[in-house]
Amino acid sequence: MVEGPVGEGLEARFGLHRGDDFRLELDLAISPGRTVALLGPNGAGKSTAVAAIAGLLQVEWGRIGLAGITLDDPDAGIYLPPESRKVGVVFQDYLLFPHLSVVENVAFGLRSRGMSRSDSLARAADWLTRLDLTGLEKRKPGRLSGGQAQRVALARALVTEPDLLLLDEPLSALDVTTRGELRRVLDRHLEDFPGPRLVITHDPVEAFLLADEVHILEEGVVTQWGTPDEIRLRPRTSYAADLAGSNLLFGRASAGLALVGSHHIHLAEHDIDGDVLLTIRPSAISLHRRPPEGSPRNMWETSIELIEDLGERTRVRTGAPLPLTAEVTAEASSTLCLAEGERIWLAIKATEIGVEPEDGRSSSG
């Protein structure tokens, strides 16, 4: 069945094999102006998805359509090579050409599409100005900071005015101290791009904060999709639950201590001061009947607000002083005789708490 061109956005419903035992199946539609995140662990097939949509791999069945143009349709014998697709890709690690200067990198797409050298360099320079990169035109990519490289990669992808913006792990190459700030810069530029946007990531924070819609990819198959809230409230697989339940806390850090609301949390990271975003995976939180012995320095007594049975695991929402979501094995759950309304001791190792500097926000998202 060949569907006709639909709308202005991306329509991708396809499958392909990699190697002997890996198979990717994807079904997503993104309207212009919307951001979808494809979230999954390593080896889930995210890179394969990028390669297929960009045309670097040929799909085996299905159809990929973009802005009314069919990019792939093996049944109809259609395959558009990557250079003929209007897909702007910000690659993982950015892949800026090391032998070309910043402005030549940005002009590359225009030159390849036949624009004259002077015109393309002028247009590239405009984009560098737009992305706050003035003064770096002649620099080689090896001498850029992570944030600068990210924006150059973004400029290089956007300068050709693509119909789709594809971002593959746009923040993973950055160090933790700049990630928060650059995510917001990225968020702003995504807003400026009128077409559909697809963000590929393994980082739930990135997915939940950047995307309007999240698709969870596990072992080549989308196991769940929905708005970030839908995923977080009703995760359907243990991976989704692990990610979705992630506790995101905004606070202010100083000397290894973060103030969240009126509660202090000990951090392993002592060098970050100021506003921070803390992430705590539910499985990193342990529950105890009595005050636990040993090293955990983050430990307090709280109440059990809600218990959700996920099959092999049990999710527990705790109450004041700091509402959190914990997850324990079903076995531990029955040993502890958990029940809603009861008091329980909670412990988190400082090393299990993710910390990212954050500025401008203070309320928890």
Place this chain on the structure above:
Amino acid sequence: MGSRRLTIERRAVERARRPPVLLIVLAGIGFAVFAVPFIGLISRVPWTDLPELLASDLVIDALRLSMVTSLAATLVAVLIGVPLAWVLARLEFPGRSLVRGLVTLPLVLPPVVGGAALLFALGRRGLIGEPLNQATGLLLPFSTSGVVLANTFVAMPFLVITVEGALRNLDHRYEGAASSLGAGQWTVLRRVTLPMIGPSLVAGLVLTWARALGEFGATITFAGNLQGRTQTLPLAVFVALESDRDVAVALSLVMVVVSLAVLLVLRERWWKAL
């Protein structure tokens, strides 16, 4: 305490910087292995007769022919060796390791064997040479083209293995990035792949050219030895050694000077590029 620890550390650093004597001695011997023969050669140079010897037809013909054939062989190696390296690095096909082995065979084979093999394949009575000769009248042995072919056969493996290695080490996601930016396959090759392996390509070219310039065994076996047509510098040196030692030494000196000059210039350029 603090300052004492600092002195100890500094002393340790200094000790690490002073290289072991044995290493220097061995390195000196290593250098002597290269240097002593050249000193021997230079000690035999007939300086007073040198200008006259260098102006002789024999020397000028051999120098000209060596330059032409070694550069032509390098050019041929680029035209067919780089694509071969690309195929070996990028395409999976049955028998690839066999092909790779064959390509590197001339590196270990005595060049005379290579010359004989060329003769059996492309000689006038050769497997391909005979039908080729009958169809086109083309005759490779005893011709300047034959010299270029022998040089290419012996020297091209240097280009193929350096370029193949570089292509393997090249992160080919860059090429994907280039094509997603609208570059066709040739543009990707020209503007991304080749520039990114540039230093290895230059290294391979230099090695190939140097090997071609020094080629002797395959050339004399396949292409013979005739002044002005097939007698390159190494052949001229070999023949002259038996008749006129002064000419032989003069020819050798020309080879040493030319090779050294080119290698030094290229190396200088190359370092600057990095």
Place this chain on the structure above:
Amino acid sequence: MILISLASVACNGGRDDVASASDFQGDLLVSAAASLTDAFSEIESGFEEAYPDVDVILNLAASSALREQILEGAPADVFAAANISNMEQVADAGEVTGEAEIFATNLLQIAVPAGNEAGVTGLDDFANEDLLIGLCAEDVPCGEFGREALASAGVTPAIDTDEPDVRALLTKIEVGELDAAITYVTDVMSAGGAVEGVNIPVEDNVVAEYPIATLAGARNPEAASAFVEFVLSDQGQAILSAHGFSSPDH
């Protein structure tokens, strides 16, 4: 070791037979012209049979190359050249002990590939631009003699290659890459069926004389003398004759 063997001769006294097999031992380095390859291999076997403790090592190359090696001090006990001039240069440098002796002569012959497809009949054909013609390099005896013969016949050859020695030249005839070359009668004979000979008339032909001598730098002078004697003996001459050489007496 030589002293010991001399002493034993002295003690036994009055032995009139030639030195016995046990008298010489060790390596014997013989530098011989490339055209002697096959004959000297057989002589090597014959000599080693007579003197089992001696190991003959043949160094076969163009006479001019051997001459250079000897003059540069490369170790050698015996020198067998394919022409007089190379031997003379070695002798002039004081590298020869005693007198060099002519042990064989050889004649030139035109060598053509089996079947003689090019139809070569004589030296005149060497002027034909359409044929592939090879000679030995000018400074190699076979090259020098070949040019002498061509000059005598009044032919200016259209040469396609100057091979560094007669064996290399003959190989190119064997595989059919050359149409004609000037080599020795002995070379044509040694190539068996792969090469045919076309005779050069006596008036143009050149008699190559092969001199042999022991060398001043010999490490094994006694064995060297014995080797030279063996080459000149009836047994040695028979081997040479079987390979197409003539005896100097004839």
